[in-house]
Amino acid sequence: xxxxxxxxxxxxxxxxxxxxxxxxxxxxxxxxxxxxxxxxxxxxxxxxxxxxxxxxxxxxxxxxxxxxxxxxxxxxxxxxxxxxxxxxxxxxxxxxxxxxxxxxxxxxxxxxxxxxxxxxxxxxxxxxxxxxxxxxxxxxxxxxxxxxxxxxxxxxxxxxxxxxxxxxxxxxxxxx
Numbered sequence: 001x002x003x004x005x006x007x008x009x010x011x012x013x014x015x016x017x018x019x020x021x022x023x024x025x026x027x028x029x030x031x032x033x034x035x036x037x038x039x040x041x042x043x044x045x046x047x048x049x050x051x052x053x054x055x056x057x058x059x060x061x062x063x064x065x066x067x068x069x070x071x072x073x074x075x076x077x078x079x080x081x082x083x084x085x086x087x088x089x090x091x092x093x094x095x096x097x098x099x100x101x102x103x104x105x106x107x108x109x110x111x112x113x114x115x116x117x118x119x120x121x122x123x124x125x126x127x128x129x130x131x132x133x134x135x136x137x138x139x140x141x142x143x144x145x146x147x148x149x150x151x152x153x154x155x156x157x158x159x160x161x162x163x164x165x166x167x168x169x170x171x172x173x174x175x176x
Contacts (some may be wrong), residue, residue: 027108028058029148044102048152051104055139055150062140062147071117071175075140078173080119087113088170095146098123100165105151107167111141115176121149125165128155134168143175 026034032054037047066072083091090112098107111118118141124132137151154165 027146027148028061029054029106029150030108032057047102048104051102051106051150052152055148058147059139062142065142066140074175075117075119075173078117078119080171080173082169082171083113083116087116087172091118091170092167098165098167100154103152103154105135105137105149105154105165107149108146109139109141109149109170110146111143111172113172114143115174116172117142117175118170118172120171121151121167122169122171123151123154123165124168125154 029051033050036050036054063072066075082088091109094110094112096108096110098105100106105123107121109118109121118139120136120138122134122136124134127133133155135151135154137149139147139149141147141149
């Protein structure tokens with residue numbers, strides 16, 4: 001009987017990591033990841049590796065769309081700037097809650113800012129010494145779209161540390 005517990009846990013984690021709901025479509029990252037997390041003997045390292053592969057594949061897909069739209073050079077040349085407090089709160093309110101698992105942070109960011117492309121997310125979280133650590137993750141979230149930002153290596157330590165993690169800033173480039 002105890003041998004079925006890992007399978008049940010893996011199934012539950014896969015559903016949460018996949019982040020799918022009946023109401024909204026999955027991001028490219030979530031769709032990719034859910035198709036890769038099928039085995040019952042998966043480790044945290046394997047999950048993070050698959051997360052990285054999915055992020056890279058989805059970034060490549062977005063970059064090819066940027067080339068087709070002619071925005072690739074403009075985005076590549078832009079130095080992302082922090083969103084204003086109002087813009088940050090607007091994006092935060094429009095986006096689902098972030099998720100940490102297997103020492104990785106993922107956040108499905110919904111870009112509701114017309115004329116801006118979200119490029120970077122900055123998070124802070126406590127260490128075991130209760131100091132603050134800052135980490136950033138990049139991506140491309142076009143206006144009106146939702147994409148997943150991944151930051152690997154977010155040490156979870158003990159369970160309460162997850163509650164100390166917060167998104168400190170979101171950075172974007174203007175495309176107007």
